[in-house]
Amino acid sequence: MLNFRFRPELRMPGWKSIPFPDQIKRLLIIFIILVIMLITVRNYLMPPTFVKEGHYRAAAIDSILALPIHYAGQEACSECHDEYVALKQTSYHQNVACEVCHGPGANHVEDPSENTPSAPRQRGLCPLCHIYNASKPTGFPQINIVTHNPLEPCMSCHEPHDPKPPQPPEECGACHGEIARTKAVSHHAALECTQCHSAPEAHKKDPRSFRPSKPRKRTFCGGCHGENAESAGEIPRVDLQSHEPDHACWQCHYPHYPEVR
Ligand code: HEC
Ligand code: HEC
Ligand code: HEC
Ligand code: HEC
Ligand code: HEC
Ligand code: HEC
Ligand code: HEC
Ligand code: HEC
Known part of the structure; x- marks a missing residue:
């Protein structure tokens, strides 16, 4: 058919x-x-x-x-916010335009009091550029947002208009996290690391060449725990002469989490 x-x-x-x-x-x-x-x-x-x-x-x-204009351009902002423009000019964010973060600002420029642009303070903004992605160019500052100081807004540590490159960490726990976390829940929680280790400042920049000291003698622990030690407060005491005299204290008590069983 x-x-x-x-x-x-x-x-x-x-x-x-x-x-x-x-x-x-x-x-x-x-x-x-x-x-x-x-x-x-x-x-x-x-x-x-x-x-x-x-x-x-x-x-x-x-x-x-005939389309409505949304963006004003960075020049327009300097008229009223020159302190932010100046701050950003020499910063690592010099090539990130104001309106990338604050959104289109044309109607704000026309009438600043009526139309306030958003100042995005949530953690969502910055990772748009800084979230870790293997295909980004080497050296572009990237973070893992799950582990990088979670639950805090980025602004509490980084000034968005003048972010600073990372400084070598100051706290012992930044590199010795496991020890710091262990100590924090132990009987030694109140003791600073530096009460038992004297760490040269250079250790934080070149840790293997500049090593902190470690306690070497039983008398070090005895300084707080000895029968006659002058240490103040409710510290458990032992008689150094009779309490396991043939061993170093840390052969039985882990110094970062001392236990008594
Ligand atoms: C004619 C002056 C003028 C210009 C031009 C101008 N602003 Fe503003 N801006 C103001 C004033 C005034 C306020 C305070 C408004 C308020 O507190 O209600 C303000 C507030 C802001 C805020 C604060 C919002 C908040 O939540 O606190 C941001 C962000 C901002 N401006 C960004 C920009 C950007 C980006 C540009 C350029 C595209 C720009 N402004 C251009 C006058 C101006
Ligand atoms: C990388 C993103 C980013 C860029 C680029 C940026 N800002 Fe901001 N801006 C922010 C964030 C985030 C805040 C909120 C800061 C806070 O609350 O501490 C803010 C706050 C502001 C405020 C309000 C301050 C307040 O106390 O309410 C003004 C005004 C402002 N920015 C203007 C500008 C201008 C002008 C430029 C361009 C020269 C610019 N910003 C570029 C992210 C940015
Ligand atoms: C539009 C993309 C973009 C956004 C959004 C953005 N940044 Fe950046 N950021 C950059 C660029 C580009 C650099 C410069 C990288 C360079 O110089 O290699 C930079 C540099 C930095 C640096 C310097 C780190 C270093 O090691 O050099 C920090 C810290 C930083 N940004 C934090 C933030 C924070 C916090 C926010 C949110 C308020 C933010 N950035 C939002 C693009 C962005
Ligand atoms: C509690 C403080 C704190 C908060 C909150 C924080 N940071 Fe950081 N950030 C740091 C410190 C300290 C460093 C440097 C040491 C390091 O790399 O961990 C750093 C480093 C960076 C770097 C540079 C990494 C590199 O390798 O060059 C970027 C980019 C960055 N942060 C972005 C962010 C972003 C985006 C957020 C929010 C999602 C954020 N930070 C939240 C403290 C903070
Ligand atoms: C930048 C990271 C970093 C910081 C910050 C840091 N350390 Fe270290 N530390 C290391 C590294 C890496 C080693 C070497 C580990 C190894 O060789 O096994 C080390 C080793 C040590 C050792 C063992 C030395 C030895 O000879 O066995 C002690 C004790 C120590 N650190 C204490 C501290 C104290 C206390 C602080 C804070 C004042 C501190 N560290 C801060 C990275 C750091
Ligand atoms: C009560 C004293 C005391 C405190 C407080 C203390 N340590 Fe120690 N630490 C020691 C002793 C003792 C050793 C030696 C153990 C050994 O030789 O087996 C040691 C060993 C170390 C080592 C060598 C590796 C290891 O695990 O044995 C590092 C690294 C270290 N401490 C870091 C720290 C850091 C970081 C802090 C603070 C968070 C800290 N210590 C707090 C007494 C202390
Ligand atoms: C600066 C003083 C100080 C030094 C030095 C010190 N300790 Fe302690 N230690 C304390 C204090 C304070 C407590 C008790 C905290 C509490 O009330 O739970 C304690 C508790 C203990 C306990 C008892 C834990 C328990 O279960 O009751 C042991 C074991 C111990 N330390 C071992 C050591 C050893 C081993 C060293 C040497 C590496 C040492 N301490 C060095 C202050 C010190
Ligand atoms: C051979 C293992 C060993 C060595 C070495 C050792 N201890 Fe102990 N320590 C123990 C045991 C087991 C206990 C719990 C039983 C007891 O009270 O005798 C204890 C208990 C303690 C207590 C708790 C006492 C109380 O009343 O709660 C302190 C403080 C203490 N030791 C400190 C030290 C110090 C300081 C050194 C080094 C001078 C040291 N120990 C060396 C095994 C050891």
Whole structure:
């Protein structure tokens, strides 16, 4: 049924007298359909000013001009917020424009008191650029937001208009986290690391070349725990002469979590 056009008895009488072979006739039909489509598209479906200026819609310029302006540009901000512009100018964020973080500010510039731009204080903003991603260029400062000081807003440690590159950490626990966390829940929680170790400042920059001291003698612990020690407060005491005299104290008591069983 579908190919009735090719059944000879259904053909129009004059059809046979055209001396073209069948396949040419079919091509002719396709060609005519294409021409009709082309004419319809050009006259009815194409935007009016399309080919006027080459392969471009000439009226696009006017419609783009008519769009509302959202961004004011950084120059505009310096008129009223020059302290922030100056702060940012020499910072690591010098190439991050104000409106990248604060959003489009054109209507704020027009009427500052009516339209206040947002000052995004949530943790979500900064990771847009700083979240760790292996494909980012080497050296671009990146963090793992799950482990990097979670639950605190970034601003509490980094000034967004003048973020500082990392300093070598000051606290012992930044590098000796396991020990610090262990000690924090032990009977020695109140003791500073430096009460038992004297750590040179250089240890924090070059830890393996500049080593802190470690207690060497039983009398060190005895300074607080000896029977006659002058240490104040409720400190458990032992008699150094009789309490396991042949061993160092830390062979039995882990100094960062001393236990008595
Ligand atoms: C004509 C002066 C003027 C210009 C130009 C201007 N601001 Fe402001 N801006 C103000 C004033 C005034 C306020 C305080 C408004 C208030 O407290 O209600 C303000 C407040 C802000 C705030 C604080 C919002 C908050 O939550 O505390 C931000 C952020 C800000 N402006 C960003 C910008 C940025 C970005 C630009 C440039 C695109 C800019 N401003 C341009 C006058 C200006
Ligand atoms: C990297 C993102 C970032 C850029 C770039 C940035 N800001 Fe901010 N800005 C912030 C954040 C975050 C705060 C909120 C700080 C806070 O609460 O401590 C803020 C606060 C402000 C405030 C309000 C201060 C207040 O106490 O309410 C103003 C005004 C402001 N920025 C202006 C600017 C201007 C002008 C520029 C461009 C020179 C700029 N900012 C660039 C992130 C940015
Ligand atoms: C639009 C992207 C972008 C956003 C958003 C952004 N930063 Fe940055 N940040 C940068 C660029 C670019 C640098 C400079 C990197 C360089 O110099 O190699 C930078 C540098 C830094 C540095 C310096 C670190 C170093 O080791 O050099 C810190 C810290 C920093 N940003 C913190 C923040 C904080 C906090 C926020 C949110 C308030 C923030 N950034 C939002 C792009 C961004
Ligand atoms: C409690 C304080 C604190 C908070 C909160 C904090 N940071 Fe940091 N940040 C630091 C310190 C300290 C360093 C330097 C030591 C380090 O790398 O851990 C640093 C380093 C960085 C660096 C540089 C890393 C590098 O390798 O150069 C970036 C970028 C950064 N922080 C972004 C952020 C962002 C984004 C947030 C919020 C999601 C944030 N920080 C929250 C304290 C903080
Ligand atoms: C920048 C990271 C860093 C900081 C900060 C740091 N340390 Fe260390 N520390 C190390 C490294 C790395 C070693 C060497 C570990 C090794 O060789 O096995 C070390 C070793 C030590 C040792 C063992 C020395 C030895 O000879 O066995 C002690 C004790 C020590 N640190 C105490 C401290 C104290 C106390 C502080 C704070 C005042 C501190 N550290 C701060 C990184 C650091
Ligand atoms: C009560 C005294 C005391 C305090 C407080 C103390 N330590 Fe120690 N620490 C010791 C003794 C004793 C040793 C030696 C253990 C040994 O030689 O087996 C030691 C060993 C170490 C070592 C060598 C590696 C190891 O685990 O044995 C490091 C690193 C260290 N301490 C870091 C710290 C840090 C960081 C703090 C603070 C968070 C701290 N210590 C607090 C007494 C103390
Ligand atoms: C600066 C004083 C001081 C020094 C030095 C000190 N301790 Fe302590 N230690 C204390 C205090 C204070 C307590 C008790 C805290 C409390 O009330 O729970 C304590 C508790 C203890 C306990 C008892 C824990 C328990 O379960 O009751 C042991 C064991 C102990 N220390 C071992 C040591 C050893 C071993 C050293 C030497 C590496 C040492 N201490 C050095 C102050 C010190
Ligand atoms: C051979 C293992 C060993 C050595 C070495 C050792 N202790 Fe003990 N220590 C123990 C045991 C076991 C206990 C719990 C039983 C007891 O009270 O005799 C204890 C208990 C303690 C107590 C708690 C006393 C109380 O009344 O709660 C302190 C404080 C103490 N030791 C400090 C030290 C000091 C300081 C040194 C080094 C001078 C040291 N120990 C060396 C095994 C040891």
